[in-house]
Amino acid sequence: LGDGAVGGSAAGEAPKYPKGVVLGKDGKPCRSCTSGASFKAWASQTKASLNPTPKAASTIPATPKDCPADVETLGRSTWTLLHSIAATYPTTPTTTEQSDIKNFMRLFAKLYPCWVCAEDFQKYIEKEKIRTQSRDEFGNWLCEAHNEVNKKLGKPTFDCSKWQERWRTGWKD
Ligand code: FAD
Numbered sequence: 001l002g003d004g005a006v007g008g009s010a011a012g013e014a015p016k017y018p019k020g021v022v023l024g025k026d027g028k029p030c031r032s033c034t035s036g037a038s039f040k041a042w043a044s045q046t047k048a049s050l051n052p053t054p055k056a057a058s059t060i061p062a063t064p065k066d067c068p069a070d071v072e073t074l075g076r077s078t079w080t081l082l083h084s085i086a087a088t089y090p091t092t093p094t095t096t097e098q099s100d101i102k103n104f105m106r107l108f109a110k111l112y113p114c115w116v117c118a119e120d121f122q123k124y125i126e127k128e129k130i131r132t133q134s135r136d137e138f139g140n141w142l143c144e145a146h147n148e149v150n151k152k153l154g155k156p157t158f159d160c161s162k163w164q165e166r167w168r169t170g171w172k173d
Contacts, residue, residue, distance in 0.1 A: 018042050022071075022116055032113040036070040071114050078112070079146060086139040087168035089132075098132040105130050117149075124148055139163045 017029060020038030024030035029042055040063065069077070085104075090097055109125055112118035124145055131141040143160035150157050158166075165171050 018045060022114075025115065030115065031068050031070055032074050033071055033116050036072055039070050069113075071117070074114060075117070075149075082108075082142055083139070083146075083163070083167040086135065086142050087164070089135045089138050091135045093132060093134070101132050101138060102130050120149075120152070121145070136164070139167070 017023070018038055018041040020035055021029050021042045022033035024033065029039065031039055034042075085101075089101060093101070105125065109118055109121045112121060128141070128145070131137045140160050140163065143158060143163040147157040147160070
């Protein structure tokens with residue numbers, strides 16, 4: 001994550017939130033900024049403080065599937081949308097189509113619900129100008145942007161020469 005307010009404890013202070021819980025601008029845990037694991041740890045901590053009698057493991061309900069998105073669920077769905085937009089972007093876009101995709105990406109970077117992710121992405125767009133002269137150019141730009149986030153999170157980078165296979169044509173046999 002970027003430089004957002006992240007839970008944990010300063011020296012000598014009682015921890016209020018488990019490590020990794022990112023706070024929203026309202027000072028409360030931001031679900032779409034926090035990993036599912038950290039959010040679950042916070043939810044258990046909160047429940048335990050409200051009901052100190054421990055429950056038997058078999059009586060703890062499983063996490064429902066239809067909960068608000070955490071940072072991973074939101075990210076995975078969003079990358080799917082963005083790369084799919086690149087896959088259907090024209091091979092020879094008009095000036096208007098190029099301007100539309102640039103405006104969309106800039107607005108997207110402002111409105112992305114994980115605010116720490118959004119701030120870093122806005123900086124990336126400022127530094128690495130959005131390339132839109134063809135489908136392949138935009139798809140590669142997006143792949144590089146995604147790799148920047150992969151690197152930040154310590155994940156392997158993706159081979160951008162394969163972005164169309166992953167998101168448009170399907171893998172070659
Ligand atoms: P994802 O990274 O979500 O990727 C989904 C699939 O895309 C992969 O399975 C792979 O097949 C393919 N893929 C991977 N890399 C590439 C690539 N370079 N080009 C094309 N296809 C690729 N999370 C944070 O914790 N902190 C952040 O600051 C943060 N910033 C984000 C910024 C943006 C704009 C977005 C959309 C998401 C951000 N995320 C952030 C979420 C993060 O990127 C992942 O989506 C999340 O961690 C889930 O990762 P994943 O391993 O399921 O795969």
